[in-house]
Amino acid sequence: MRQKITIVFSVLLLLLAVFLIARDLFQKPAALTNASCCGDDLVSMKQIDVALLGYTRTRTIETGVKGLTGITVDENNRIFVCGNRQVLIFDQSGKKSGEFAVDSVTSCIATGSNEIYLGFGSGIACYTSAGEKKALWKPFNKEGLITSIAVNKDYIYAADAVSKLILKYSSDGRLAQEIGKKDTLTGAPGFIIPSLYFDISFGDFNDLWAVNPGRLRLENYTIAGHYEAGWGIATSENSGFTGCCNPAHFAILPDGNFVTYEKGVDKIKVFDPTGRFLCFIAGAGSFKGNTDLQLNGNLVKDLAAGSDGFVYVLDAYSQINIFRKKDR
Amino acid sequence: MFFKHRRIAMKNRLQIIILALVISLLTFNAFSIQRFPKPEFDSGYKTPAVQVSKIQPAVFEFLDLGLFILIMSLVTWMVLKKRSRKGVFWISVFSLLYFGFYRNGCICPVGSVQNITMAIFNPGYTIPLTAIAFFIIPLGFTLFFGRTFCAGVCPLGAIQDLFAFRPISLKPWIRYLFGLIPFIYLGLAILYSATATDFIICRYDPFVGFFRHNASSMMFAIGGILLVTGIFIARPYCRFFCPYGVLLNLVSRVSRRHLSIAPSACINCRLCENSCPYDAIDKPTGLEVKNDNRELVKRLIVYWFITPALVVLLGWTASKYHDSLALVNFKVRLAKEIMLLEKTESNVTPPIEVTTFRSSGVSNEALYSEAAAILEKFRIGSWILGGFIGLVFGMTLARLTIYRYKNDYTANKGLCLSCARCVEYCPVKEGDTVETEVVPVPVGLENP
Numbered sequence: 001m002r003q004k005i006t007i008v009f010s011v012l013l014l015l016l017a018v019f020l021i022a023r024d025l026f027q028k029p030a031a032l033t034n035a036s037c038c039g040d041d042l043v044s045m046k047q048i049d050v051a052l053l054g055y056t057r058t059r060t061i062e063t064g065v066k067g068l069t070g071i072t073v074d075e076n077n078r079i080f081v082c083g084n085r086q087v088l089i090f091d092q093s094g095k096k097s098g099e100f101a102v103d104s105v106t107s108c109i110a111t112g113s114n115e116i117y118l119g120f121g122s123g124i125a126c127y128t129s130a131g132e133k134k135a136l137w138k139p140f141n142k143e144g145l146i147t148s149i150a151v152n153k154d155y156i157y158a159a160d161a162v163s164k165l166i167l168k169y170s171s172d173g174r175l176a177q178e179i180g181k182k183d184t185l186t187g188a189p190g191f192i193i194p195s196l197y198f199d200i201s202f203g204d205f206n207d208l209w210a211v212n213p214g215r216l217r218l219e220n221y222t223i224a225g226h227y228e229a230g231w232g233i234a235t236s237e238n239s240g241f242t243g244c245c246n247p248a249h250f251a252i253l254p255d256g257n258f259v260t261y262e263k264g265v266d267k268i269k270v271f272d273p274t275g276r277f278l279c280f281i282a283g284a285g286s287f288k289g290n291t292d293l294q295l296n297g298n299l300v301k302d303l304a305a306g307s308d309g310f311v312y313v314l315d316a317y318s319q320i321n322i323f324r325k326k327d328r
Numbered sequence: 329m330f331f332k333h334r335r336i337a338m339k340n341r342l343q344i345i346i347l348a349l350v351i352s353l354l355t356f357n358a359f360s361i362q363r364f365p366k367p368e369f370d371s372g373y374k375t376p377a378v379q380v381s382k383i384q385p386a387v388f389e390f391l392d393l394g395l396f397i398l399i400m401s402l403v404t405w406m407v408l409k410k411r412s413r414k415g416v417f418w419i420s421v422f423s424l425l426y427f428g429f430y431r432n433g434c435i436c437p438v439g440s441v442q443n444i445t446m447a448i449f450n451p452g453y454t455i456p457l458t459a460i461a462f463f464i465i466p467l468g469f470t471l472f473f474g475r476t477f478c479a480g481v482c483p484l485g486a487i488q489d490l491f492a493f494r495p496i497s498l499k500p501w502i503r504y505l506f507g508l509i510p511f512i513y514l515g516l517a518i519l520y521s522a523t524a525t526d527f528i529i530c531r532y533d534p535f536v537g538f539f540r541h542n543a544s545s546m547m548f549a550i551g552g553i554l555l556v557t558g559i560f561i562a563r564p565y566c567r568f569f570c571p572y573g574v575l576l577n578l579v580s581r582v583s584r585r586h587l588s589i590a591p592s593a594c595i596n597c598r599l600c601e602n603s604c605p606y607d608a609i610d611k612p613t614g615l616e617v618k619n620d621n622r623e624l625v626k627r628l629i630v631y632w633f634i635t636p637a638l639v640v641l642l643g644w645t646a647s648k649y650h651d652s653l654a655l656v657n658f659k660v661r662l663a664k665e666i667m668l669l670e671k672t673e674s675n676v677t678p679p680i681e682v683t684t685f686r687s688s689g690v691s692n693e694a695l696y697s698e699a700a701a702i703l704e705k706f707r708i709g710s711w712i713l714g715g716f717i718g719l720v721f722g723m724t725l726a727r728l729t730i731y732r733y734k735n736d737y738t739a740n741k742g743l744c745l746s747c748a749r750c751v752e753y754c755p756v757k758e759g760d761t762v763e764t765e766v767v768p769v770p771v772g773l774e775n776p
Contacts, residue, residue: 003496006496006560007499009560013553013556014506014568017550017553017554020549020553021532024532291683
């Protein structure tokens with residue numbers, strides 16, 4: 001009797017193995033079951049409450065160039081985008097007002113009074129607005145990657161995601177200071193950068209803001225490199241940032257509010273200077289509907305804020321989307 | 329008697345220790361797959377630069393081949409000349425550790441069936457010489473010496489052998505029924521590799537995940553199921569799944585020097601009767617059955633006519649499901665998904681492969697025509713597959729009617745895995761002569 005039970009048990013186990021293999025081999029394609037590739041969890045996390053959309057899209061500029069990586073807006077609200085070994089310049093109406101080729105693949109872009117600064121891998125290149133190359137600065141770290149550049153009237157600040165430092169350069173390309181090292185005396189927490197996203201920008205008071213993505217925070221430094229304060233909490237709610245390392249990009253509006261983009265969940269949010277969530281600007285579905293939800297990669301490549309209060313978003317479809325605040 | 333019991337107890341203890349070692353190797357690192365990106369702590373630790381592993385020089389492949397031939401020769405010598413179960417066991421432990429855990433189960437004649445098929449049907453596919461060698465060498469050895477590859481070289485067999493603690497004998501009908509699975513599996517594996525669809529033997533290798541510490545949870549589950557089942561039904565994968573085993577079984581039936589239970593004449597002492605955990609010992613037949621063969625001949629004639637009908641019927645049936653079989657092919661599945669999405673675009677989210685395909689710039693029509701060509705291959709292939717399965721059914725039925733008179737306890741050449749367990753039970757020594765007349769034992773007589 002015991003042997004019979006053992007045989008039945010063993011045979012049933014064998015049948016289970018056959019069933020599992022057959023089911024896996026012949027299971028229906030994903031489309032037939034209406035399942036998404038990324039899992040329903042991630043799709044649901046990408047959803048935003050449209051009632052909280054505080055901005056509206058006013059214009060979409062088709063750049064016609066694939067592989068764009070960075071966007072910035074100068075004080076005259078001219079839009080500069082870089083990538084694919086070129087720089088394109090657009091005016092507010094969406095008309096291309098200039099373009100020039102550059103020597104290398106660019107990762108980010110910033111404008112000075114008369115110059116354009118480009119992240120060339122580990123180095124920084126300086127061009128005139130007419131596209132003439134002025135200088136190529138020696139890399140701080142040959143293995144580094146410049147992911148963001150911010151410029152004030154005295155210095156050029158570059159975020160190196162590999163070195164995990166903000167590098168402060170004089171206008172002639174000399175390294176003046178390394179900012180962001182962990183320092184227990186001053187309370188500087190040090191940058192934690194698990195993936196190559198490290199954005200910086202200047203605030204209204206000529207103070208430097210930087211993402212500390214591993215800590216899911218935005219941190220404030222003086223231009224001399226002293227750590228001041230920071231805000232941001234880890235949460236999947238609207239009030240903070242989610243994932244391993246976010247926000248991936250940010251910009252500061254003229255009113256002092258922050259525009260942030262979270263990769264993975266593809267949410268563009270607005271926070272006040274104390275870190276209180278105000279509204280959404282866009283999310284997955286805001287650009288090309290369902291295609292946004294299934295995009296393999298990040299929906300937003302970079303974003304910038306203009307002096308007019310508009311938000312400029314360079315998306316994965318090589319479009320520049322201009323958003324303005326909704327009228328109350 | 330006391331010493332014999334002690335020896336058996338020690339042997340069991342040794343087997344448990346080896347098993348514990350193997351299990352620790354199986355479970356080591358099995359749950360350490362990172363679900364999230366690794367956290368970065370501010371401990372000052374610097375993540376080392378990404379290392380790109382060097383391609384192993386070709387000489388290592390030939391070294392592996394040399395070692396493989398050496399081990400095959402050694403185990404054959406152990407089985408046929410030394411008749412040592414202990415020797416076979418230790419070689420199989422070495423094979424498990426080297427070919428299994430160290431070489432990650434990559435030296436695999438079981439999967440090489442697919443490489444050979446792919447090379448035959450796809451001229452663009454270049455098959456490595458070592459893959460051909462790993463396919464042919466075990467078959468060559470089997471042709472001369474029986475399934476010695478299964479005995480001590482195959483790591484898949486070795487890992488199951490360690491779990492065969494309480495093997496029980498299965499009813500013949502269960503053995504025949506489950507014995508059809510490897511044929512179906514082989515047919516499917518050939519169909520999918522001939523159409524360049526997938527290498528399903530590798531995909532559903534239940535133990536390679538243990539060797540590499542890397543498999544889907546489903547494959548770990550299937551591996552676990554087979555190991556647990558293997559406690560009672562010895563080597564379930566080898567007997568009821570292994571497609572390469574089908575070829576070895578067929579070749580082994582005509583092997584010239586197969587393992588014999590008794591080194592000289594069998595004395596019908598019946599000590600070996602229940603020694604085989606794989607039910608691969610043919611018992612002596614009864615005389616009365618030998619004389620009553622008229623009914624069997626009648627049934628054989630019936631099956632002789634039924635078999636072609638089964639071939640056509642199952643070939644036709646399988647061909648009706650060729651599009652379902654073809655859904656395993658990525659291009660066919662993609663074409664089907666896109667067709668479905670075109671009908672229901674508004675409310676269905678496209679899967680990532682559809683989005684990727686759309687961004688490639690290839691037109692839907694080009695994909696559809698490619699998928700149609702693959703479907704045609706599957707239509708023909710499924711006819712052949714169905715016919716093959718029908719033939720196997722027919723031959724299995726016909727085999728039941730073939731009666732071979734046997735006077736001795738003999739190893740079934742096809743099913744015997746040459747593990748040499750039975751030889752330990754045989755009291756006959758080489759050169760012994762039998763003085764008494766051998767009396768056939770009636771069928772069904774159990775041990776007292």
